[in-house]
Structures are given as C-alpha cells and as structure tokens.
Amino acid sequence: MNLDFTEEQDMLRTAAKDFLTTECDKTMVRQLEEDEKGYSPELWKKMADLGWMGLIFPEKYGGTEMDFMSLIILCEEMGRNILPGPFFSTVVLCGNAILDSGTDVQKDEYLTKIASGDIIMSWVQTEPTNTWGAGGIEVKAVADKDDFVINGTKLFVADAHVADWMIVVTRTKGGAKPEDGVTLFLVDAKSPGITAIPQPTVGMDKLCEVNFKDVKVPKGNIIGKLDKGWEVVEKTLLKASTCKCIESVGAMQATVDMTNAYIKDRVQYGRPLAAFQVLQFDMANALIKTTTLRELTYRAAWEAGEGLPEAATDVAMAKSWMNDTFYWVVERGVQLHGAIGTTRDHDMGLYYRRSKCAECQFGDSDFLKEKIAKDIGL
C-alpha cells in the first residue's frame, strides 16, 4: 500500500494549480459562461502544449504515458478552478474510451489528434429518456450496406456544438436486456444531418440537444464490438465518474478555503464571523465531507484505473457521496457568505451552480444507490 502520489505527480499538481490560477481566472470562467463556444481556443492550445490532452496516452500517440491517477490530479485542479470547456468530453470521456477500447487504427487516428489539441470530441449518450442506464438508449443505428444510419434525438450532450468528432451511443438491436444491442460509433460532427443546439443550464455548461437525421457512419467507425458497446460505456463511465468526483472535490475544497478566509475576515458584532461556534461547525462538517469524498474517490479511481472488479461499486459509492456532499458544502458556503454569496458576481455562485451539473452527470443518487443495493447483495 502506498497512499502517496509520486514526486512527478506532485509536480504535475503544482504546475496545474499554478497554470490554472493564472490562465483560468474567474473572469474568464464568467466570460465563457456567456460565450457561444464555451471554451477558449488559446487556453486549449496551451493545455495541449503542456501535454494535458495526451497525459495518459502512450507516447506513440503523442502522449506522456502517465497513469490514470495523474489524470485524477489534473481533474482535481481543474475542478478547483472550474475550468470550462471540452477537456472532460474530449479527454476524459472520448479519450479513455478510445484508449481502452479502440482499435490501433482508431487510436492512431484520434488519440494523436486529441493529444495535439487538434480535435474536440463529444460523448453522445443521454437522451430525453432521462437516464444514464442502458435502457435509455433509443436512438437507432441501422445497417445499410457498409454504413450505419443514425436517427433520433440525444439530449444533455456536453460540447456537441463545438465537437469535431463524436462518440455516439446507439441502439442497434432490441432485446430482453437493454445492455445488449448497444453500439458506439465514431461520428464526424460535420456529417450531414447533425444539428447541435446548446441548452441553457444552471452551470451554463453547453449541454446540447443533438438531432440525427439519416446520418451515415461507416461500419469501420464502431468502437468496441457491434451490439456489445455497453461494455465500453460502462468502462468509460467508471473512469469518467471518478474524474467528475475528484473535480468536485477540487471545487469543494476551493469553496471551503474561500469561505474559511471570508469568515476570518468578515467582522460582525465586533468579532470575525469565524468566532461563531455554529459557523465553525458548518466549516468542520464541510471539511469532513470534502475529505471523506477525496479519500473515497482516490480509492475508487485507483481501482477503476487498475480495472479491478470492485471499482464498479466503489465508483458508484463515490459518485453518490459526491452528489450529497458537493451540494451540502457549497450551500453552506453561500449561507456563510451571506447575501453577497447569492449574487451573480460572486465566485460562490459559480461553484454552487456547478454542484447541480455535477449531480446530473453519470447518475443521480437514487440511480446509483439502486446499483449499490444490488452490489451489496440486495
């Protein structure tokens, strides 16, 4: 057992923290909320230059071959600074899916371009059916000679409006088990018949309605196997969930730090707010929640990275605990800031609003707890 990060990883963390603090301040976060694209191409380029896009890819694809826990570190720091943009879609979701389940040709084609920052990708899974489960996949892909033809509507799809390529989760076969008959396609976002319309969300995080009308995709663009794509989804979402959890930990710690500093500074009734025991208890509880989530997430992430069977349950646990704790911590943070914390101009709100977005990713607590209940034998 070794619960320390390596020196190289510690350096990565410091570098990421410094870089993001400088390059992604809250003014930029606010601008990008209103920005049509939702990301900064300059920043994107710089991140690629730092090697972040290819962090966990093999060197032959332009990556730096660090392990999954290094990506976790990066995500923690991104969460602390609320980095907007398609890093999560491109690298965490699509990058991991191709890395774990793509063919050599696909890896060569896409990982290399991701690593260089040349393409943005979008993970196109959820639908109006309102679930991250396999049962929600209804958008059909039907074989037609050497192609498949995709028709239907996807919803809540991050960054589809700026994506060059998409990984689209489709239904290719009906059947008793919804997990069967799911197939994933690499789809050129410029294909005729695709429209992507960003929806206003509480986090302004560019979730799109994506419509597919007779969109043709070559058979060769399947990731994983025909009808067996759900395995790829599961594997990808395990990793992505831990990245979302640790991103949230970063955000939570940021709000704890920010609130702690504020109450030490803000004087009412002749003493700092920090001197009020009730506020101290709120802070103590916030710290407990943040810390337990961090530790649980590290373990779950390590298991997911190692491909261990226990990852499935532990990741669901971490994500569910995140849903409970992120909201709690930012809610208290706003409350302790008082009225100023409820304004659009204050940073607390940026975090507060993102807690809802994070909750919606990869399963809410009811969904996850039902999974956990099964896993613990119920």
Place this chain on the structure above:
Amino acid sequence: MNLDFTEEQDMLRTAAKDFLTTECDKTMVRQLEEDEKGYSPELWKKMADLGWMGLIFPEKYGGTEMDFMSLIILCEEMGRNILPGPFFSTVVLCGNAILDSGTDVQKDEYLTKIASGDIIMSWVQTEPTNTWGAGGIEVKAVADKDDFVINGTKLFVADAHVADWMIVVTRTKGGAKPEDGVTLFLVDAKSPGITAIPQPTVGMDKLCEVNFKDVKVPKGNIIGKLDKGWEVVEKTLLKASTCKCIESVGAMQATVDMTNAYIKDRVQYGRPLAAFQVLQFDMANALIKTTTLRELTYRAAWEAGEGLPEAATDVAMAKSWMNDTFYWVVERGVQLHGAIGTTRDHDMGLYYRRSKCAECQFGDSDFLKEKIAKDIGL
C-alpha cells in the same frame, strides 16, 4: 376559528399537571418499569376518582362529557410525566372504540366500568405480521353456533397481561381487500385459552404476546358489524394516534425544559453550557420541532374529534412528524446532557426510550407516508 382552549380545559390541564407531578414522579415511573403489572392500582383509583377515565363519556355512563380535545390535554400532560399503565389502552383505545361504535348495551356495560376505574382493557390488534394495516390481521375468528372461536397469536399488545377485557381484532373472512372480513370482539380476558406474556421492550411498556387457543366469544360481543370491523379500527386509531402524538409533545416539551435548565446550570470552561451557540441552535431546533408538532397535532386531533374527512391525512401527517421529531429532540437532549444523560438513573433516558415505543405505535413513517402519498393524489 378559536385556537384557545376553554377555561374549563385550562383548569383541567393545570389540575392534571399538578396531580401527575405529585403522584407520578420519576421514581414511580422507574419502579413501574420493573413492576410485573406495570401500573399502580392506587394511582389508577385516584385517576378514576378525578374523573379521568370517563372524561369524554356521557354522564349516563358515569362520564363528565367533556370533548375529545380535553382528552388530548390530559394525554399531553400524561406524556410530560410519562404516566405508565393502561390508561391509553383502556380509555383512549377501547373507550373510544366502544363510545364511537358500541351498542347502547355495550356502552352501558363497559363505559360505566371504565369510568369507575373498575376494569382495565386492552386493544388487541397487531400480530407477528408486523403492521398496523388491515393486511396484518390473520388471527381467525370462526363462527360456531352462537359463538365465535378465536385462534392465533397477537403480538405487541399493550397491557394484555393485566386486562379484564380485551377488544380483539380478528379475521372472519378472507377476500380481495384486506379491509373486508375484519371483526372486533369484546373478549373476557379470563376466558380459557388466553395467555398473555409481556415482552421486554425498550420502554418496558408491557407489550404482550397474546395467544388465543380455541377462545369462545359470544356473537353479541361484536363491536360494530360482522366483517366490517376495520371501520371501527380506523376510527379508533385516528383518535388514538393523535393522543399518542400529543403525549409525545408533552414528553418532548419536558425534555426541552429539562435540557434547557441543565445547560443553564452546568458550567464548563467557566461559563454555562447554555452560552455555547451550537447548543443554543440545538435547543432552538428542538423547540421548533416540538411547537410545530403540537400545533399540527391539535388541528389533526380536532378534526378527528369532529369526525371530519380530512382527519385521515392530517392524523397520518402528525404521527409521521412525531416519529421524526420525538427521537430528534430526545437524542439532542441526551447529547446536551453529556454522559449523565446516558445513564439508567437519569430521566432523559426514560424519555429517550419512549420515543422508540411511540414510533412503533399506529404506524412508522414509511407506512404513514405511503398513506399520505395516496391521499395527496399519488
């Protein structure tokens, strides 16, 4: 609208408070926990002399004809002092059932004896089936000439071991709806074939396992109508639930008062515990919960007393809110007392343990909330 009690009712409250404080101190409560009978015959006699047993019965049966809200007042004060014994079983459950649904002959026979303090009664409903719903009634009563013959096991039955008479809820007919085919019998507790064994409970409140082996009951002893007894049960439990709620309010207020006094008195770190803001917040929350429950219960009780249709939902709401709040308030009370509050000799524990007993009476929150969900249209 008039949310005040009458002067007569205010006097009743004062008299009850004074009487119980003197006659039912915590030493007696403790003794009766260990006592085989679980009540004091002398105290029982005195209560009868005060007219408490017949408080809401017509004068012709030896009662004083006060309204149901007067019984509520009495129960609130009993809860404050944790009066042990079969008042609830005899008067609140059986008394109300006979008053509301008995024949004139039955009223004359039983209400008179209840009012005079001559008989103790037990409400025999629940079974190992573990529910207050009609579906749980499996003990059968089978017609045999002019009698019915009862067989089976009842469980969690208060005061059966000291009862002279019982009201036994039986199944006389199977069918699609569990509410159909339930019949209530007035049963002489000395009938051959009845055994009642008190079970140790957290509140030492003499809940018995009651076995019926070929117990004969005359047909004339049916309360309400054959197979239609569930209506009687529902009506009775509505009133009994509000009495249990207000009993709990009395207990909660007692623990709030006791804890409030303790923290004002107990000095640590050179100041009374009461000066610590966190403890003040616990107390404020306890007061909010106690007060909201009291007001909700008064309304629900008034509705139940008036026989209004909205009583069904509001009583379930009050009882569910009681389940949540009673435990919360006494748990905080123990915590604020510190170690001394966890001892057998301290009064806090008496209340704490009763919160569990109260929760178990007439439906836990899941049971009640499912009912409420139906009532609000789900």
Place this chain on the structure above:
Amino acid sequence: MDFKWTPEQEAMKKDFDDFFEEAMKGKPAAWVGGLEDMFSEEGFPFTKMVCSKLADKGWLVGHYPKEYGGSGWSILEQLIRAEAAGYHHAPTGDIFGIGMCGPTLIVVGTEEQKKEHLPPICRGERYWCQGWSEPNAGSDLAALTTRAVRDGDDYIINGQKTWNSGAHIADWAFMLARTDPETKRSRGISYFLVDMKSPGITVVPLISMDGSHLYNETYYDDVRVPARNMVGEENQGWAVTRMTMNFERSGVGGFAGNMADIKELVQFCKETKWNGKTLAENPLIRSRLAQLAIETEAGRALAYRIAWLQETGGMEAIATTAWMASSGKVYGSELSQRVAAIAEQIFGLYGQLIKGSKWAPFSGKYIAAHQMSMGGNIAAGTSEIQRNMIAWTGLGLPRTI
C-alpha cells in the same frame, strides 16, 4: 378549540381563490412568485396590475384601519387572503410598504405621516423599499454608518445601503441613518422616510445568482429629507426598527405556496413516464413528496397559531410571539429550499435546465426557485440570526452577541 372558518370567512376564501385563479392566468413564464418575479422588468407591470385590481376590491391592504384606506380586517381575514395569495404564488404588492412600513406608521407615525403614506399604499400606488443593511452592517445592523445631519428643516443623508430589494422600482424608502455619531451602536440611529426620487440617490443593481434582479445598492449623496419624514424621535430609531421587524410574520403564504408546488409536482409525477414507469410509481419519490406535504402542514399549523396569538393578543403579542415568528421564518425558508431541491431531483437530468430551454420542466421555475431560496435563508434575518433569537427569547438562553 375550533378550526372552522365562519360562513362569511369561507365565502371570502372562495372569493379570493377565484380572484387569484383568474388573475394568475396572465402570469409571465417561469413565474416563481418571489420578490424576484414581482419586481422584475417583465413581472412588475403584472404585479402592479394585479395589485391594482386587489386594491379596487379593498383586498390589497385589508387589515389597515378604514380611515387610512384599509378594510379594517382582522388578522384572521388577513391570514385567509395571505394563504390564498400564497397558494397561487400571486403578487400582493411590496411586503416592505404594506407589511413593514405601513404597520409601523400606524403605531408610531404622526397623523400627517399616516395620511400621506397609508392611502397610497392601500391603493397599490406607492411601492416601498427598505434601506437598512450596509456593506459592513448586515446581520449586525447596529453597526451602520450612514449619516444624517440636521440642516434647518431637513436632514442631509450620506452613505451607502445595500441589499435593497426592489429599490429599482420603489417610490419611497424607509431607512436608517445615524443622527448621533457620538453614541455607539443602536443608540443614535434614526428612522426616515425618503422619496426615492430625491436628488442624490443612485440605485445600482445587484444581480442574483440565477440572473434575476431583486437587490440593489443605494447610494445617498447629500440627500435632503424633510425632518417631518422622521418616524419616532431622533436617535430613537432602533426601537422603531425592532417593531418593524416583527410585523406580519405568520409566514402562512409560503406554506400555501408549498402546497401548490406539491400539488403541481404530484400531477407532474402522475403524467410523466421515464423508463417505462410513471414517476408516481417510484416509492422514493412518493416518500419524498409525502414528507414535503407533512412538513408543509406542520409549518402551516404553526403559522395559524402565530396569527391566532396576534389576533387575540394585539401589539403585545407581536413581541411575545417573536420567537414563534422566527421559528416560522427559518422553518419556512429552509422548507421552501427543500421543495425546490426535491423538484429538481425528481426531474433528473432535466433538473439542470433553466429558463430558455424548451426542455426545461415548468420553464425552469424550480431551479430558479432553488437559487432564490438561498436568499430566503439570508434576507430579513439570516437563519442563524433567527435561531439566535429563538434561543434567547423563546428559551431564555444567554445572548451570545
């Protein structure tokens, strides 16, 4: 004890209900019914229109004395109106003028002040805002530093106020300024009525987390206020302030609003099918909505008690029930927050969509309400301040501030 309304009150209830049912048909999209909506660009004309109709019927400010334009209602009739309005999330004018400034004037205002201000309030013609908090005087209001200096028949006011709800639409403000800078804290403060059109007043919007505009900063730069606009004695404004804070806090409208929300959500759950089952079949959702209904009724029962005690106890009761009013406030605002949070949760992925997305349930009303609810736990005395007050005045525990 008797919870029945009289036949007259029942009839009144129905009249109110019919009125609001009809009036609210024209409400703007995603209307939550908070002050944010009432004072928004889109909402304020609607608010004025509804309030004007209410005023025509004598229902806007029914509980003021008839001589000043009220209808002489008892607190119970006021309660019935508040409950009906709350249930329909209807605008009922500004809580500041109607609920705080007006009642204060009735008790301690001069006859001239009453005659000048109460009738336009009752007619729904004059909107008020509160000018109390300052950047360094929030919960600790007595730390305020805005100055008022006597100059002939006027006072000249200088300073900055903040969190002024509706200052951008208000005609008048009731505000606090320090008239004696030598004495400390709560002494030396006076209470003024200020025409918002006075030269020297600048209102700067403070936009809320969800993008709505309720709060403002108000800058006073040599604002001249006639001395007759002082309420109460010079330097005695703190006592007036305490009184203002305690009026009309049964909170029944909020609980009625929750009832309507729960009803709406129940209907949604019955009609909405995801993954092959209606939401209404989900036991977790059933349990949560039932719990909200329980907590709403428990709060409502408390609100009735507060109203009853104020009805029967008069002005004195306002002080003795202050801890109950604080209880109702903190309980109610935290409950409203849970209602919105649970609605969002029920919507699943749709819960994150806001106004402007065609996919947003109820046009994003609940997620907006959720964000606004944060302010509900802070405005008009934070939940912490309320719990302090309950501990001190309801339980006799020592003051920690």
Place this chain on the structure above:
Amino acid sequence: MDFKWTPEQEAMKKDFDDFFEEAMKGKPAAWVGGLEDMFSEEGFPFTKMVCSKLADKGWLVGHYPKEYGGSGWSILEQLIRAEAAGYHHAPTGDIFGIGMCGPTLIVVGTEEQKKEHLPPICRGERYWCQGWSEPNAGSDLAALTTRAVRDGDDYIINGQKTWNSGAHIADWAFMLARTDPETKRSRGISYFLVDMKSPGITVVPLISMDGSHLYNETYYDDVRVPARNMVGEENQGWAVTRMTMNFERSGVGGFAGNMADIKELVQFCKETKWNGKTLAENPLIRSRLAQLAIETEAGRALAYRIAWLQETGGMEAIATTAWMASSGKVYGSELSQRVAAIAEQIFGLYGQLIKGSKWAPFSGKYIAAHQMSMGGNIAAGTSEIQRNMIAWTGLGLPRTI
C-alpha cells in the same frame, strides 16, 4: 498511489479473519462488541479468553516494540488487525491500556515503567481504565480538582473520578490529579499510574440507559501511590494527557463493524418477508442500506488515510492528523448511531423489543447498540469537542473556549 496489500499482508489478513471467525463463535448472546459487552459480567471472561489467545499469537498488541512484548508491527499491520477485529465485533482487550496508556509509556515512560507495565499489557493480563473525568470536569477536563499530595516517596490522592469505563474490571488506572493547586487549570496537573487494588479506592457502578454496565464512579480516599508511578514530570501531566488522547484513532475498526452489520442486515432483509414481500424488495430499505454502505466506505477511506499518514509521518503526524482523527471519530460514532437506528426501523414493530424477548431480532442487539451509540457521541471527547478541534486545528479558526 496503490491500495494493494503485499502478499504477506494479505496472508496476515486471512489469518486474522480466520482467527476471529472461529473465536467469535462462542460469543455471548446479543453481543454488540462495544466496551459494554467486553466488560460485562458475561462478556469479560469471553474477552479475556479471546485476548489471551490473541496474545499467544502475538496479535494482541502487535505494534509495541518487541522488547516490551510487542511484535513490532507497523501501523499498517495494526490497521489490518483492527479492521479484522472490528469486522467481527471481536474483543481486543482494553483500548485504555493497549491504545492509550501503553503508547504513552513507550514515548515518555521511564524504562522501569515500561518494563513493569508493557509486557502484561501485551500478554492480555493487565487491564486498564482511565481516571480523568470528574463530575465538574467533563469536556472541560482541565477543571479537575482531585488532589495528589506528596508524602515521602508516595503521593496521597483524594477525589472523585467518573465515567471510568471498565473500572470495575480494571487492574490499573492511568489518572490525573492536581499536584499544584495554586496554578490554574491545565498547569499543576500530574499523570499517575494507580493499582486499582490500592486501599482507599472504591468503584461504584453507573448503569447505562440500556441496563449495561460500562461506566463507574471511582472514589479516591487517601490512596497512596508511589512517586515512581508518575508519568512525566510533576505538574506536567497535561502534555502527557494530550499525547494520550491522540493515539490510535484511525477508527477503522468501527467502519469494519458497520460493514459486518450491513451485511447481516442485507441477509436479514433477503430472508424476511412481511406483508407478502421480502424486505429486500422495498426500495426505501434498499436505498437506506446502500446509503449506509456508502457512508461506511467513505469513513473507511478516511481511516486508511489517517493510518497512512501516521505510518509515514511518525509521532509528528499524530499531531498534524489530529483534526482528521477527530473527523473520523465524530463521523464514525454518528454513523454507527444511524446504522443502529436504521436497523431498528427495518425491524418495524420488532425494533422495540430488547434482549430477553424471544421475538427480538438478533436478540435485541441493534436496539442495545443504538442506546450505546449515544455514549459513543460523548465518550472520548463529545462530538461537539471534536468539531471544535476540527475547526481550530484543521481550519485555523479561532478558539471559542
């Protein structure tokens, strides 16, 4: 980062697991596994038996240096043992001797004290109790008034201690007495080792809410204690006390115990059918048990971090991780309370039955555990004290006491 155990550690884990599995077959009915059981009339012989077997294998106090009877384990091996024991709710001797007094002696004891006391602790032959709290010195320990007066080579101790867990079975006590009554509070206190058989000691039981006997009052009436039994310098006992409080607080055993409870409850829910359905089919129960499992794993992950930091950081880490240990304590004890409460709730009407009723699920174990859990939120630093400590040392907030 790597969460794998080495093959040796995996083997150790299995050995422990097998041992406890076997040893716990003989446990008394309704065994919860808290100190209440370990030190009860029925439980203490069982405790001694299990501990003696553990000691034979060198597993009772593995982490002490070999020269004093330990096995020289690292904190990680200790963690593995604690987790296995916790999972089986096994007795592992007194936490006072093994976990508090012993480690203190290792750091600041004299060689003579180490030689005298550590080996019998490691052999499971000597049980300890703590003599700290007094009726007027609970959370505010420094307010203690028990006196120790030097008399030749001895000290003579007079006073009253309370909440002495296991004093009725203990052989020795480590206790605090005031040696300099002139100086105030934490100064002037000394730390003594006292043979409980010393003349003048009287132990009076304090029976807990559920009827169990864990706590005692201890009266010291002219108790003579040799000066060599003082730990640390005279009047410097407070520093020793602080050290004692911080040892071994990863809390992993408690989380492992929760895991076992959850597993037991899952099994119960699968096997138990009321109203025609198994409990396992009830979505509300599924959700609650899943939530407990989540919270248990979150706490366990924290416990691992604490152990790891102590492993790699040594004595210094004990201070820097104190806020984490406080977090683990308060989080763990409150979680244990919820586990018991939810078990009771699952049992429905059966939840109120206690030991002695043939109908009581698990012989009333969970309702007993629930009552004991109240003590868990108070003993060894109340939840309030823990949160204070987290705020002060983990967040740098100003001390409020």
